[in-house]
Amino acid sequence: MSSYLLCDQPKVVQEPGPDKIKEEIKSKVLRPGLWCCLLYARCWMSEAGCWVSEAGCWVSEAGCWVSEAGCWVSEAGCWVSEAGCWVPLGLVGLVTGGASGLGRGTAEHLVKHGGRVVICDLPSSKGREAAKQLAGNGAFVPVDVTSEDDVKNALQTTVDKFGRLDVVVNCAGIITASRVYNVKKDQPFDLKAFQRTIDVNLIGTFNVIRLAVGLISKNASDGDGQRGVIINTSSVAAFDGQIGQAAYSASKAGIVGMTLPLARDLAKQGIRVVTIAPGMFRTPLVDAMPEKVLRELEAGVPFPSRLGQPHEFALLVQSIIQNPMLNGETIRLDGALRMQ
Numbered sequence: 001m002s003s004y005l006l007c008d009q010p011k012v013v014q015e016p017g018p019d020k021i022k023e024e025i026k027s028k029v030l031r032p033g034l035w036c037c038l039l040y041a042r043c044w045m046s047e048a049g050c051w052v053s054e055a056g057c058w059v060s061e062a063g064c065w066v067s068e069a070g071c072w073v074s075e076a077g078c079w080v081s082e083a084g085c086w087v088p089l090g091l092v093g094l095v096t097g098g099a100s101g102l103g104r105g106t107a108e109h110l111v112k113h114g115g116r117v118v119i120c121d122l123p124s125s126k127g128r129e130a131a132k133q134l135a136g137n138g139a140f141v142p143v144d145v146t147s148e149d150d151v152k153n154a155l156q157t158t159v160d161k162f163g164r165l166d167v168v169v170n171c172a173g174i175i176t177a178s179r180v181y182n183v184k185k186d187q188p189f190d191l192k193a194f195q196r197t198i199d200v201n202l203i204g205t206f207n208v209i210r211l212a213v214g215l216i217s218k219n220a221s222d223g224d225g226q227r228g229v230i231i232n233t234s235s236v237a238a239f240d241g242q243i244g245q246a247a248y249s250a251s252k253a254g255i256v257g258m259t260l261p262l263a264r265d266l267a268k269q270g271i272r273v274v275t276i277a278p279g280m281f282r283t284p285l286v287d288a289m290p291e292k293v294l295r296e297l298e299a300g301v302p303f304p305s306r307l308g309q310p311h312e313f314a315l316l317v318q319s320i321i322q323n324p325m326l327n328g329e330t331i332r333l334d335g336a337l338r339m340q
């Protein structure tokens with residue numbers, strides 16, 4: 001797996017002049033698989049040796065240099081631009097539900113910061129359009145996550161196009177709402193609707209995981225023994241499900257429930273499993289609600305009192321990728337929202 005460089009506290013050091021930089025570049029060699037990103041004008045690095053200054057960032061041992069003035073390319077092929085710094089062999093991700101909302105935001109974020117992403121979504125989705133936006137660093141494969149054949153086909157495309165798989169982000173999901181018994185209509189919860197919710201949200205997530213780990217396991221491990229990361233999307237409804245959310249909450253609680261056993265199961269292969277439980281995020285799933293309702297819902301979020309944005313979900317995805325100690329856990333991402 002690629003080394004993901006994590007920026008801790010930036011160290012401010014003296015900027016060398018351009019001649020010194022060029023001289024240094026000539027004498028340095030990049031480690032393959034190094035992925036460094038310049039985020040929001042800051043540079044994220046690790047003990048491997050990156051410093052950040054207000055004027056720019058540079059990596060020492062690794063050999064890639066950036067300054068305000070622009071970007072340099074080392075012989076090993078690392079380049080830095082305002083948008084980010086990466087080597088050609090950057091992270092390869094597969095994002096289910098990547099055509100819309102949280103999945104799309106994640107795919108865009110990963111590509112923006114040097115990754116390459118296969119978007120898996122329904123044939124009827126906007127997956128083709130989403131992948132087009134990612135230019136050569138994205139691909140779309142029509143996938144129903146409940147189908148073994150579809151997922152296998154997506155994994156094959158990932159190998160054919162990008163050579164390997166480092167990270168899976170499971171975002172595909174549906175929401176259903178119905179009371180267990182409708183008194184007015186004298187009608188019980190439609191069992192097929194319940195089953196479909198579990199099928200897509202829980203079994204679909206598991207289906208992708210079980211088929212993807214074989215491919216991730218083929219990666220060479222990094223210095224920590226790590227080969228890859230699997231990130232799932234649950235919901236705060238797994239913990240505080242509302243009236244009408246029996247199926248949805250059960251499906252999302254199932255994802256929480258399988259997170260630790262999967263992490264334990266895959267520990268030997270060096271694959272981490274982490275689940276995110278989002279609160280309310282501004283995606284097409286919630287956009288359909290009237291503005292007035294949205295305002296009321298936002299008011300119910302302690303802080304910040306607003307809907308989350310897909311890129312904020314993607315930031316947590318990035319943190320999970322970068323922090324090797326995060327494993328077997330579900331992280332709420334909800335502005336302290338507790339649904340009634």
Ligand SMILES: NC(=O)C1=CN([C@@H]2O[C@H](COP(=O)(O)OP(=O)(O)OC[C@H]3O[C@@H](n4cnc5c(N)ncnc54)[C@H](O)[C@@H]3O)[C@@H](O)[C@H]2O)C=CC1
Pocket residue numbers: 096097098099100101102103120121122125143144145146171172173174175200204233234235236277278279280281282283284285286
């Ligand atoms: N938006 C929110 O406030 C929250 C969303 N979530 C979860 O986050 C995930 C993403 O949701 P959003 O981005 O908001 O929704 P979205 O509706 O914008 O995106 C979901 C994507 O999943 C795809 N999808 C649905 N069924 C599929 C299947 N069988 N196979 C492949 N793809 C399928 C859809 O085509 C769509 O592109 C879902 O699992 C949802 O339950 C959780 C908590 C809050």
Ligand SMILES: C[C@]12CCC(=O)C=C1CC[C@@H]1[C@@H]2C(=O)C[C@@]2(C)[C@H]1CC[C@]2(O)C(=O)C=O
Pocket residue numbers: 175234235236237242278279280281285286297339
């Ligand atoms: C935002 C929610 C909750 C988390 C989730 O997994 C998916 C969501 C999309 C549908 C929303 C969910 C929610 O917070 C409750 C509402 C807003 C739901 C649609 C109706 C809803 O139950 C409501 O209006 C509650 O007051």
